[in-house]
Amino acid sequence: MEQGGGHMGAYMKWKYANAKWITTIPEITISGTYSLNPLTSSTNNCYKIASPNSDKEFFVLEYRKQGGSFESYLPGNGLVVYRINPDFEGNASFDNVSVFDEVYIYRPNGTTTQNGMINNAYFNSASGRTSINSSTNPSSFLYDGLPGGLDISNVTSAGTTISFTVYISDVNPAQNFVASGVSDSQINLSWNLNASNDDVIIATNSTGTIGSPTKGSIYTVGTSIPGGGTIIYAGNALSFNHSSLTAGTNYYYRIWSKNSSNEYSAAVSTKGSTNCIIPTIPILHGFNSIELSPCWSVDVVATGSTADQPAAITQVKSGKTPDASPYEGSHMIMFNSTYCGAGNILRLVSPSFSSVGESQLYVNFAWHRDTQWPNYLDNMKIQWSTNGTTWNDGTIYQRYNTTTSWTQQSYKLPNGAMNQSNLKIGFLFTSEYGYNCYLDDVRIETNPPTGVNEISSNDIILYPNPNKGLFKLKTSKAYKTLLIEVHDICGKLVYKQILSNSNEATIELNNKSKGLYIVTINADNETLKQKIIIE
Known part of the structure; x- marks a missing residue:
């Protein structure tokens, strides 16, 4: 909010100046009217x-x-209110996916995605x-955007x-609020009332986004509460059986x-x-909740x-580095290869299923590709297993590409995966x-989606592109015969190379003119065409 030189906020003074100027931050725990001296004062x-939520x-x-x-550089005088998330240090690495602000100052029109009017934060x-509250x-x-309860x-x-x-x-x-799954369609809830034996209300959903009730409002079974969630119980009992649910699903209460x-x-959450x-x-699986x-x-x-974070596979609403939104639904899979360091390998494993009686099966999925860091080839390989221990390798799908977009991909399971009673797919x-890396919309079905070839741009990668004329080619597997031809925009053949049983090649075009080539x-x-640019 301040331009030029100025005081750090009270929390910053307390934490990062080792409580030298602000020795303690008193906590308000009961309702009432309170007063403050300016931050420059030595007391009060x-x-x-604390957030009740x-x-x-x-x-x-x-x-x-x-x-x-x-x-003197403050844009105005007044009360400044800000939120502290002690899980994080500073704001510099904020990405709104896995790294969030330690300090956030509330300001008009500010949201989790919009900066708002910081000069009007007072x-x-x-x-x-x-006033400041949930409304x-x-x-x-x-x-995470949910009501804070202040x-x-x-x-x-x-x-x-x-x-x-x-x-x-x-x-x-x-x-003592407890949720226990008792079958593929029911979760039993139990709790103890408070000392006053007050009634309770319970809200739930399967995405993890549950808000909070508004003071003075009445909520009945079936109604929604601000911020998300549907009321499933209201009363004075000590238990409730939540039934007619979807198998293999997390429910949040x-x-x-x-x-x-x-x-x-x-x-109280469970x-x-x-x-x-x-x-x-x-x-069919779309990864549409806050966790697997x-x-x-x-x-x-x-x-x-x-590096910056331990390796992790998580479900996220959006992504940074690169920017991405789910291919379908509310969430997608993210592997944090931006942050976890080289050499980390994690496998996402499907539930086991039967392929008995199937003559062919395809693993169809959405795979996100982007144009950054062509020399750091983060990737995902399809695997399959009949026991969950020994894994068979399939196609490798590269993150890097010459364009940034979601792509539809398809992998045909080999004959060895057919007629298996305990088949699992690994990513x-x-x-x-x-x-x-981002993955979404996994579908294991008998046919590939329309328009997806067995050989795609995921199987063969050219990088770096553009450059001065020295390109590298990598394929997801070694082909018996690999024919590489380069034509200029007039259709003239300017380069040709034939390789056998290889998955790597160098294309030397240093002596060619700048411009676009095919x-x-x-x-x-099977043929694939890609554009390259010589700078």
């Missing part, structure tokens, strides 16, 4: 409030006032911004001090106690999973170098510390 200069995140409040040597009566602009959202109102004028009113529910939450005035406690069943062909289905698993095949991800690659009588 900040507060913190998170076991980690909390809010810090401070009063910033123009004047003096360090605060609250005071003159500005018209006198205001800005709202007190958490790192409720501040009646912010006064910015004078010698500034005052404001805080609401904190004094309703105690339910205890939140429970709140409520008093007679419809004030709600802090949330998760349960329905039992897996053996899927039947066709098998309990029927899918991840194997650590090799541990490579350690073997290898990091070369390049960019992230490379024709014939691999065992």
